[in-house]
Amino acid sequence: MTPALTVLFTSVGRRVELIRHFLDHASANPGDLRVLGTEIDRFSPAAQLLGDAALGVPRTEDPSYDRVIADICSENNVDVIFPLIDPDILRLGTTETSAPLASVDPESARMVSDKWLTYRWLVDRDIPTAISWLPSELVDTGYPLFMKPRRGSGGIDAFKIHSTVELDFFTTYIDDPIVQELLEGPEITVDVIVGARSEILAMVQRQRLAVRGGEVSRGAVVEDPAVSALVYQVIEGLKPTGPVTVQGMYARDKSFRITEINARMGGGIPLAVAAGVPVARLLTDSWLGRERTEETAIDVGLHMVRFDESLFYKP
Structure with a gap:
């Protein structure tokens, strides 16, 4: 029986519970859904859960990534792509495939x-947000503050800043940081x-x-x-x-x-x-x-x- 909908999750990694939830729905509703996933590491936990439905891909920065994803979508009649990590959103937003990306448009990606762009977007729409600065524009606002990478994810390299000494250190330690008020x-x-x-x-x-x-x-x-x-x-x-x-x-x-x-x-x-x-x-x-x-x-x-x-x- 041909499934009504084929979904492709990218970078399934450790997302076992999420993939299991979709597989359970597919099992309980025969012909309703087929679940596929991409992964750079065939030994990742969610890849084991997917078995043959886990498809190997290169890293997003690899020049061949676009072609591999496009081929996967074409060969498997993928109807929609759900990205599971942030780098995939940015790359897939400009990748031509036969399946749409269930996310945002390229500019929003x-x-x-x-x-920093997120902060400006929120401010422009009068949506309350944490006051933020680029390090070069930081005014004497007092401590503590919070610093993290502009393009980071997963809480990596995010630190509370308690003094000028720490501010100076983490400004060079963190790659392209943003400074925020500490909430x-x-x-x-x-x-x-x-x-x-x-x-x-x-x-x-x-x-x-x-x-x-x-x-x-x-x-x-x-x-x-x-x-x-x-x-x-x-x-x-x-x-x-x-x-x-x-x-x-x-x-x-x-x-x-x-x-x-x-x-x-x-x-x-x-x-x-x-x-x-x-x-x-x-x-x-x-x-x-x-x-x-x-x-x-x-x-x-x-x-x-x-x-x-x-x-x-x-x-």
Whole structure:
């Protein structure tokens, strides 16, 4: 039986729970969905889960990447591509394939990949955000501050700055940094499930209670109407055609500020699934043009804690 929809996830890596969720939907709905994934490392955990549906690709900076992705889409009749890491969004946004990218347009891809451009985009739309500076433009604003790479991800090379000595050091240590006011938190990540026609299918707020390696290891589902209102503004301005993850923190005055936009599904989205959002069904139905039949009830207060799990295989 030919599947109604073939989806390609790029850089599946460690996203076992997400891939398993989509495979479970495909298994429960024969002929509805086929799931493929790309990976540079055939020994990655999610590649083991996909088996023959895991397709090897070069790194995004490799000149052959465009051709390989285009061939995969053509040979497998891929209907839609879902990027799972930030570099893929920027590269695939300018790659010609037979399948659309479920993300943002190329200009927006450049914006969300650059935290300084993201800051300017938010300011231009009067969306509250953390006050930010380039190091060369930093005024005497006092400490502590926060510094991170303009084009980084996963919390890598992100540091609190407590003094001029630290500011001078990290300005040269971090590659092309941006400086921000330090927000007290807590930090909220919002999973926005956006469909093929830029429609919001579901939205879940997750408070990040603990982070390991830049990815949430403990979290809880929360609900704040003020956060939702700001996220709606982001989506209205961005007009994505795929899931988006919006991050932000509370300031000292308890107001919420948007700090980052990732035009892809976040690593903590399994908590949204567990809280009642059938992500695979919502996206499959949207890309197949089916009408939505019911609203999603969110289990506010649900907590998540993560642990390592082993997969066993013979290469």
